[in-house]
Amino acid sequence: MLAYIVRRLFYAIPILIGVNLVTFALFFVVNTPDDMARMQLGVKRVTPEAIQKWKAERGYDKPLVVNHGADGLGMVTDTIFFEKSARMFAGDFGRAEDGRDIAREIANRMGPSLAIALPTFILGLFVTVSFALTLAFFRATAFDFWGVVVCVAMMSISGLFYIIGGQYLISKIWRLVPISGFGEGLDAWRFLILPVVIGVVSGIGSSSRWYRTIFLEEVGKDYVRTARAKGLPETVVFFRHILRNALIPILTGVVVVIPLLFMGSLLTESFFGVPGLGSYTIDAINAQDFAVVRSMVFIGSVLYIVGLILTDISYTLVDPRIRFE
Amino acid sequence: MSDPLLSVRDLRLGFTAGRRAKTLLAVDGISFSVGSGETFALLGESGCGKSATAQGIMRLLPGAGRITGGSVRLAGEELLNLAEADMRRIRGARMAMIFQEPATSLNPVLTVGQQIGEVLSRHRGLAGPEAAAAMAGLLKQVGIADPERRLNEYPFQLSGGMKQRVMIAIALAGEPELLIADEPTTALDVTVQAQILDLLAGVQAARGMGLLLITHDLGVVARMANRIGVMYAGELVEVASREAFFTAPQHPYTRALFSALPEVSRRGHPLLTIPGQVPSLEAMPAGCRFADRCGQVMAVCREHSPPWREIAGGHAVRCHWQAADDGEANGSPGKRAELQSPDRHLLEVADLKVHFSIRRGILQRTVGYVKAVDGVSLALTPGRTLALVGESGCGKTTVGKAILQLIAPTGGSVRLGATELVGMKPRRLRAVRRHMQMVFQDPFASLNPRLRVGEIIAEGMAALRVGSTADHGPAVAALLAQVGLPAEAADRFPHEFSGGQRQRIAVARALAVQPELLICDEPTSALDVSVQAQILNLLKTLQEALGVAYLFITHNFAVVEYLAHDVAVMYLGRIVERGSAEEVLGNPRHPYTRALLSAVPVPRLEGRPEAIKLPGETPSPAKPPAGCHFHPRCIHASEACRRDYPAGTRVSETHTVVCHLYP
Numbered sequence: 009m010l011a012y013i014v015r016r017l018f019y020a021i022p023i024l025i026g027v028n029l030v031t032f033a034l035f036f037v038v039n040t041p042d043d044m045a046r047m048q049l050g051v052k053r054v055t056p057e058a059i060q061k062w063k064a065e066r067g068y069d070k071p072l073v074v075n076h077g078a079d080g081l082g083m084v085t086d087t088i089f090f091e092k093s094a095r096m097f098a099g100d101f102g103r104a105e106d107g108r109d110i111a112r113e114i115a116n117r118m119g120p121s122l123a124i125a126l127p128t129f130i131l132g133l134f135v136t137v138s139f140a141l142t143l144a145f146f147r148a149t150a151f152d153f154w155g156v157v158v159c160v161a162m163m164s165i166s167g168l169f170y171i172i173g174g175q176y177l178i179s180k181i182w183r184l185v186p187i188s189g190f191g192e193g194l195d196a197w198r199f200l201i202l203p204v205v206i207g208v209v210s211g212i213g214s215s216s217r218w219y220r221t222i223f224l225e226e227v228g229k230d231y232v233r234t235a236r237a238k239g240l241p242e243t244v245v246f247f248r249h250i251l252r253n254a255l256i257p258i259l260t261g262v263v264v265v266i267p268l269l270f271m272g273s274l275l276t277e278s279f280f281g282v283p284g285l286g287s288y289t290i291d292a293i294n295a296q297d298f299a300v301v302r303s304m305v306f307i308g309s310v311l312y313i314v315g316l317i318l319t320d321i322s323y324t325l326v327d328p329r330i331r332f333e
Numbered sequence: 334m335s336d337p338l339l340s341v342r343d344l345r346l347g348f349t350a351g352r353r354a355k356t357l358l359a360v361d362g363i364s365f366s367v368g369s370g371e372t373f374a375l376l377g378e379s380g381c382g383k384s385a386t387a388q389g390i391m392r393l394l395p396g397a398g399r400i401t402g403g404s405v406r407l408a409g410e411e412l413l414n415l416a417e418a419d420m421r422r423i424r425g426a427r428m429a430m431i432f433q434e435p436a437t438s439l440n441p442v443l444t445v446g447q448q449i450g451e452v453l454s455r456h457r458g459l460a461g462p463e464a465a466a467a468m469a470g471l472l473k474q475v476g477i478a479d480p481e482r483r484l485n486e487y488p489f490q491l492s493g494g495m496k497q498r499v500m501i502a503i504a505l506a507g508e509p510e511l512l513i514a515d516e517p518t519t520a521l522d523v524t525v526q527a528q529i530l531d532l533l534a535g536v537q538a539a540r541g542m543g544l545l546l547i548t549h550d551l552g553v554v555a556r557m558a559n560r561i562g563v564m565y566a567g568e569l570v571e572v573a574s575r576e577a578f579f580t581a582p583q584h585p586y587t588r589a590l591f592s593a594l595p596e597v598s599r600r601g602h603p604l605l606t607i608p609g610q611v612p613s614l615e616a617m618p619a620g621c622r623f624a625d626r627c628g629q630v631m632a633v634c635r636e637h638s639p640p641w642r643e644i645a646g647g648h649a650v651r652c653h654w655q656a657a658d659d660g661e662a663n664g665s666p667g668k669r670a671e672l673q674s675p676d677r678h679l680l681e682v683a684d685l686k687v688h689f690s691i692r693r694g695i696l697q698r699t700v701g702y703v704k705a706v707d708g709v710s711l712a713l714t715p716g717r718t719l720a721l722v723g724e725s726g727c728g729k730t731t732v733g734k735a736i737l738q739l740i741a742p743t744g745g746s747v748r749l750g751a752t753e754l755v756g757m758k759p760r761r762l763r764a765v766r767r768h769m770q771m772v773f774q775d776p777f778a779s780l781n782p783r784l785r786v787g788e789i790i791a792e793g794m795a796a797l798r799v800g801s802t803a804d805h806g807p808a809v810a811a812l813l814a815q816v817g818l819p820a821e822a823a824d825r826f827p828h829e830f831s832g833g834q835r836q837r838i839a840v841a842r843a844l845a846v847q848p849e850l851l852i853c854d855e856p857t858s859a860l861d862v863s864v865q866a867q868i869l870n871l872l873k874t875l876q877e878a879l880g881v882a883y884l885f886i887t888h889n890f891a892v893v894e895y896l897a898h899d900v901a902v903m904y905l906g907r908i909v910e911r912g913s914a915e916e917v918l919g920n921p922r923h924p925y926t927r928a929l930l931s932a933v934p935v936p937r938l939e940g941r942p943e944a945i946k947l948p949g950e951t952p953s954p955a956k957p958p959a960g961c962h963f964h965p966r967c968i969h970a971s972e973a974c975r976r977d978y979p980a981g982t983r984v985s986e987t988h989t990v991v992c993h994l995y996p
Contacts, residue, residue: 011695015695015697230432230434230437233393234440234500236393237424237425239421239455240455241421252440252442252443253442327442328489329487329489
């Protein structure tokens with residue numbers, strides 16, 4: 009088990025280098041250091057000298073990947089890519105182009121992101137699993153049929169519609185909670201309710217339909233027939249036999265996203281004006297702030313890899329058949 | 334007269350298909366009874382409604398199933414109009430059921446103890462230490478050693494035979510009066526099957542239970558049943574006692590089932606086959622349902638469904654035709670047109686090894702090997718059939734794949750003619766594949782469902798550049814004719830064909846490139862007896878016409894007896910005995926061969942004189958026992974067996990046995 013995890017962590021190193029390289033390449037295909045300098049300096053102050061100064065201050069005056077001017081190892085190390093990337097592996101994200109410390113920014117913004125993502129995740133899981141279980145219990149009835157119709161309708165509607173529609177109905181017409189914004193401490197709950205509810209509702213359609221399929225697949229299995237042949241009541245058959253087996257793919261499927269909850273949601277945070285990591289990323293993309301974009305992509309990759317390892321571990325916990333030797 | 338334990342009267346049940354909600358009757362008015370302490374066998378081929386009958390009695394039909402009429406009484410009490418809650422009190426308590434697939438019939442995430450305990454708490458109100466004691470007792474009763482430890486294990490930690498034992502323990506937990514066993518041994522190896530059948534017979538005798546045995550296997554019937562009911566297309570066609578059934582079967586269908594069995598006495602003769610197919614549920618004929626396939630069909634058969642006719646006490650048949658009193662016309666033991674075996678070998682396998690490595694740790698170092706095939710040597714001459722026999726997990730399928738180089742062998746040599754195949758470049762190997770082809774076990778999974786039959790057959794010819802593209806059309810038609818299918822079949826998809834027809838397509842596909850060697854991996858084990866007979870006949874005819882050599886990989890001894898010229902018996906990756914079919918089957922030397930042969934249930938009244946019972950099951954090939962692999966299960970095991978793997982001993986020119994008993 010431990011050996012397995014250690015091996016997986018070693019696999020992570022080339023993956024992270026690759027992700028970093030691709031991010032770097034994509035960013036500098038559409039941008040040049042000059043563009044970044046112009047963007048940061050603003051239209052009025054742009055002079056060739058100012059651009060040169062901006063680049064030199066931030067280390068963007070070097071070649072991108074290969075430095076033909078340097079000797080030996082310097083050909084690789086004395087470049088933008090190496091200097092900007094290498095420190096990230098040591099946990100040093102450096103500063104954003106506007107001079108703020110990225111690590112500090114991340115620590116500050118993680119709270120608001122989690123405050124929305126975590127309740128949405130837990131509540132959403134509970135609601136969708138319950139709904140799917142109800143549909144499966146009443147399978148092949150009119151309730152099941154119309155339930156699936158509702159699911160398909162809900163998953164066909166764009167996520168943006170739920171956000172805008174929810175803000176309009178709940179905040180503008182009914183005036184129950186603020187449209188957007190964020191508060192400090194306990195005061196935050198007024199701002200949290202709307203994004204959480206919308207997050208849960210927009211996920212019901214696709215997740216419930218998927219979970220229902222998993223439940224129905226289990227319902228048709230031989231061990232269910234055995235359980236019925238024992239004379240067990242249908243509720244016991246469902247909760248003791250079917251639910252336990254169906255939860256294996258459901259749980260292991262959601263574990264992978266748990267670490268990513270720290271990243272927040274790009275869409276929700278931007279629309280609700282929440283100062284979390286999602287809106288931080290969006291703003292950085294708009295501002296062509298390479299340092300922040302690179303850091304967020306890097307953290308996302310790390311969290312995703314952690315999620316995959318957690319998934320494997322969770323398998324060993326819920327499924328007695330799987331053990332890492 | 335007191336009520337029999339189980340009495341089924343005029344039971345009708347069916348399945349609603351599609352949105353039209355029209356019920357298609359899968360079981361149409363069957364009546365029988367099972368007494369206490371009696372075994373009643375319901376015999377029939379797949380789709381005849383025997384499993385549906387069992388599920389109907391338990392009221393466990395799947396969602397689309399409906400019981401449309403009749404009566405099911407358990408000790409006089411009508412079950413069909415009981416409320417579902419009352420039925421649940423009977424299910425698992427007075428009446429229990431075990432199923433075909435022990436591997437999937439147990440809940441994978443609950444322990445053995447939890448699964449048995451459920452029944453104890455529900456029907457007998459047992460919990461805690463009382464239940465634990467009862468569970469240990471049950472496991473001991475079904476022959477599981479170390480019951481306390483097993484109770485905390487999960488199904489995946491048990492072997493197939495053990496799982497079926499656990500299923501039986503679950504069924505016995507409610508102390509049932511009636512046990513319904515739906516093909517309880519079909520998924521098991523013969524030696525394990527023998528153990529489970531003995532166990533069932535033992536617990537039945539000890540408890541005086543009624544046993545309703547659902548099976549397709551005449552051998553199992555001969556071993557277990559007191560009375561037999563034969564089902565065909567949703568109806569019972571004959572009910573007889575065991576003696577009457579095996580000495581004087583009356584219905585033409587029953588007789589055809591017997592004649593379709595491959596066995597030694599029929600060598601050299603084509604097996605009798607039943608033409609056509611079982612009528613579909615949508616289009617049941619008005620008269621006798623077997624009329625279209627019956628050799629004795631008369632005009633009246635097509636108009637009126639025959640009534641029951643009593644032959645003797647307890648022996649009744651539903652047939653218009655009256656058999657002349659001549660018993661079964663059994664073919665005289667055939668003489669065989671033995672092919673003179675030429676000196677040259679078509680296929681020579683020497684010391685073939687296939688090892689799969691077991692990797693562990695951070696660096697994934699190889700810490701051991703699963704020796705799936707460990708030093709197998711075989712030889713096959715043109716036009717002959719070599720049967721490679723063994724139980725599941727012995728490595729016989731791996732041998733087949735390694736010969737074809739579908740798996741790269743770890744060592745040894747495979748020579749086809751003069752060509753060495755091991756280590757050959759892939760490009761050259763493709764050309765050699767033309768000379769050897771494979772027919773796989775499951776005709777439902779081995780044909781691409783998205784390709785038309787014509788494309789499936791022609792694909793191999795195109796890939797190996799046999800003939801020009803223009804020739805492929807006529808070639809496909811000729812191949813289809815050769816395997817007994819109409820030329821129109823080329824334009825249809827595999828799902829439009831029955832299992833037997835699909836296996837014919839698979840054979841045609843393999844023959845398309847005119848191979849000299851055909852490796853058949855359990856080609857009939859997924860098929861019914863009457864369909865199996867068709868495929869065996871086909872293979873035999875093709876061998877005579879084309880001179881193809883067959884390597885026949887199988888666990889079915891009846892097929893071996895009927896078809897093989899030479900036999901090799903495998904156990905845990907090695908061959909333990911080989912020789913001509915007469916030598917190995919008629920005069921087996923290795924204790925394993927003997928045990929295997931005696932474990933096969935024979936479809937006759939008289940059993941084999943002494944049955945050798947093998948204890949336990951095949952060990953894992955990852956950790957084969959030291960010394961002779963077979964010694965932990967062998968009654969003759971000596972000190973030498975525990976220490977050294979025996980060397981081969983020549984019994985005759987062709988007969989070799991690997992055992993310390995023959996120094």
